[in-house]
Amino acid sequence: MTNSPIDAGAGPIGLYERMGERATQPFAIQLLDQLMPLDGLAVIDVASGTGGLAVAAAERDAWVTATDISPDMVARSAERLRSFKNARAGVMDFRSLGTAGASYDIAISHFGILAFPTWRLGLDELLRVTRRQGRVGLTMWTQEDDCSPAHLMRRVFAQLHPDRELWPAGMFPTFSQDELRESLLEAGCSTANIHVAQADWSPYSSPDVVSECDPMFRGFPGYAALSPDEGENLREALQQAFNGYADAQGIIRLPTRAFMIVAASG
Template identity: 60%
Template sequence: MGERTTQPFALQLLDQLEPLANLSVVDVAAGTGGLAVAASERGASVLAVDFAPAMVERAEERLQQFHRSTAKVMDFIALDIADGSQDVAISNFGILAYPSWQGALKEMVRVIRPGGAIALTMWTNRDDCSPAHLLHRVFRQLFPNKDLWPPGLFPIFSPTALEKGLLRAGCVDVRVRTAQADWSPFSSNDVVRECDPMFRGFLVMLD
């Protein structure tokens, strides 16, 4: 369900980085590998990393058709990757969703070669710009004294604040732009079925 809403932005991100053929790319917080697959299709050698073993297992299955791409379990703030070994580091709706994003960004800077590129995406703070924002607004209306997810997830970034964070991490020639794409949800039944395990976890924390 998540990839249904994020993949259009992944493709726009890759368009900005073209040409990718024969470049080494690390996809941080890769999830189930939607961006990693798309980058591999464009000729990149992709290492997709995530801290969730089930996500990595699914990404590895999808990347098997690309002999130069793979997926591994890694901590975002302690990547098991050599300094300056990657041409491009990407995180599509990944590290910026976590309070530890600044540390993860520094790791991305560390692993790319001089003159390489870092590319990130995250929802803006506009109302209902993503399923997460819509869900949060409705939940807050129904349960004004409870939080939908743990504090610190999905921080709000203005373009200026994000640019300053990137510069602090060691990036240069920083460019922030707003991208747009349509997202269409599954049916209500599909959403409930896909999200039920996640919601159960949140409700335990809220009780």
């Protein structure tokens, strides 16, 4: 972990915090609302990114541990959590968390473990570190239609390039509510409540939405591999797709949708 401040406005860490949290943080607040009260409870946030949910949990007086496999992400989380005496951050792999079993009242992975093909290992670890009668909270995009800006991009990309993949196979597995519930119960949860939550996403500038999202989309291999002409064609199609969600004033409001999961450990 670095001792110097992390520039939240530069590089991939700044991009993740500025753009990624813009789409995911409304769901973090909804999930924490379902888990309230948090006062004095030990909470671990697994695959925590730059710490948006962890900060919100610390503000609600939980004792928070934010973990991520990326040292840079953890450094940024630690910086944001520095003012909370009840919070810390550390580098951990969600497939094998470096913490004792039954250490936490609540284990959360917000748009984290369910995005990876190894999500079952992550789920097992969440349950291992959760105390008996504790709770597990999870969120993940529904993967249906234009449920996030990235999924709108995927739809447009597939229309123009049906023979190519936007992101690596195995990333962002597709679930149904029944499949998620069955997996949680099989892993050892006694109950699993799941519903689809919604939040509106708007870019900072609707006329410049494609330029605004471009740095984020360049993280997808399929997009990064486009030729200049292909990229220009895709950006034009993206602008049209985003404009389909504009209101009478031209403000884009994309209704994002995610699974919201709260389960009880056995």
